[in-house]
Amino acid sequence: MEARYDIAIVGAGITGCAIARQLARYDKTICLIEAADDIALGASKANGGLVHAGYDPAPGTTKARMNARGCELYGRWSEELGFLFHRTGSLVLGFTDEDLATLEHLRDNGLANGVPHLEIVGPDRIAELEPRANPDATCALWCPSTGYVDPFEVAIAAAENAVANGAAFMRGAPVTAIDRPKEGGFVLSTPKGDVRCEILINAAGSGAGEISRMAGDRGLRMVWRQGNIAVLDKEPRAITPLYPVPTPVSKGVIVTGTVHNNTVITATAEMREQGDKDTYAGDVEALLSGARKLVPDLDTRRVVRTFAGGRAVLEKTNDFLIEASDSTPGLFHAAGIQSPGVASAPAVAERMEQLLSEAGIELVERADWNPIRRMPDDFDLAPLERKEELIETDPAWGRIVCRCETVPEAEIVAAIHRKPGAISVEGVKRRCRAGMGRCQSGFCQSRVVEILARELGVAPSEVPLEDTGSWIVDGPLKNPDAHTGAIAEEDC
Ligand SMILES: Cc1cc2nc3c(=O)[nH]c(=O)nc-3n(C[C@H](O)[C@H](O)[C@H](O)COP(=O)(O)OP(=O)(O)OC[C@H]3O[C@@H](n4cnc5c(N)ncnc54)[C@H](O)[C@@H]3O)c2cc1C
Known part of the structure; x- marks a missing residue:
């Protein structure tokens, strides 16, 4: 064909x-x-x-x-x-005269590249722009267009x-x-x-x-510049991206907020074997200590996930x-x-x-x-009136499956039926955040498997975590009708 x-x-x-x-x-x-x-x-x-x-x-x-x-x-x-997309601006923090020279060089680079409104700022302005930035920083490059x-x-x-x-x-x-x-x-x-x-x-x-x-x-010829990343639990206010002075091959360890108010520490840069997605203790330690230099009060015990990816470098x-x-x-x-x-x-x-x-x-x-x-409707972020409206149209909007991220059953169903839709547990997670939170799907994974099986018309044992073969269920579930019927009322 x-x-x-x-x-x-x-x-x-x-x-x-x-x-x-x-x-x-x-x-x-x-x-x-x-x-x-x-x-x-x-x-x-x-x-x-x-x-x-x-x-x-x-x-x-x-x-x-x-x-x-x-x-x-x-x-x-x-x-x-x-x-x-949050255009928050960012600060590259400097601590020495040598750093200041690098920041000036970065600013000139940026101006040559057409980056708008770059400015070198001092300690008072740094504290105003990001109160959690290291107070020992003597200078910073403020870049309002970062997001x-x-x-x-x-x-x-x-x-x-x-x-x-x-x-x-x-x-x-x-x-x-x-x-x-x-x-x-x-x-x-x-x-x-x-x-x-x-x-x-x-x-x-x-x-x-x-x-x-x-x-x-x-x-x-491609080489693999691998990087480890750590995600921390949510903060009441997302941290404005804070960068260290960069190295010749990497921007260094950056601390940033996310669109959902988590904190992300990103990323190490090591030449490793093609396809290596392992996390390394040394890399994670480098992330945490690098982050503390930028945000001394960061509680690095609040890591909810570490992961790795590879930059495909020519x-x-x-x-x-x-x-x-x-x-x-x-x-x-x-x-x-x-x-x-x-x-x-x-x-x-x-x-x-x-x-x-x-x-x-x-x-x-x-x-x-x-x-x-x-x-798509995001129940967690929706104002109260919209939440009520959604539940009125379909009670499944009121059945919360992922408690960490407040994701209801109807939002998961919508993620599965988008085009192209989710066909795996991780696919659901990327589309509507079910499983993305503090418990990392410990609570909701089995429910997501049930919903996927029901909506796709397959057995739970045919629902993968990610790619084909990454099966989660290896036998009958307690509720044998789970993959064909609705979630039992008493579970909701
Ligand atoms: C740790 C880390 C941190 C980073 N942080 C940032 C950041 O903060 N900001 C930023 O801008 N960038 C960042 N990057 C870089 C960014 O992630 C990449 O530049 C970007 O994702 C590359 O996207 P891509 O679509 O080119 O490649 P990919 O996302 O790798 O997509 C390539 C796709 O091609 C598919 N494919 C390969 N071979 C075949 C084949 N034979 N047939 C069919 N499909 C095939 C693969 O399965 C893959 O899905 C970071 C990268 C890493 C690793």
């Missing part, structure tokens, strides 16, 4: 999803192909979620342009795509908008071979069937080297590669999007659109293109 599309995008991380969304406005058929069983399971789920402003990358690099422009576009993208998002929410929102505008999404479909037939274009082999396309966009993260090689282009360059292949017509790369790929995603998508135009591909806007994706 062979499906035909004008454009195939390989990789449904934040880069591929943003590109799909950008191109879905045009009169082209698009398929977004993902090896994993859901959106944003690569680097896009395991990062700090910071929309860095763009004062860090060296002026003139692709990364610098993408970062500054991406940060600028986030306001519009969050309004159109209905995801939470943060839930990165997987951005990818999911972009993919949903692309699909609403006609794009297809193939999950569980690793591209294992690429043929270039004589008549032109590409035929991609996947376990879900072949995909024929005229234009192939390589947004495969750490798999980008392999896609390039299979498509007949130069072998891009060997021998610290830059992104966003270009048309010069040896394989029709192939375009968005590769080496190591960091800051979250901050840059809207700009990478815009640049890809330009590259297609420059290559002579006619992009005609569809009359029915709709840039808007409505933000």
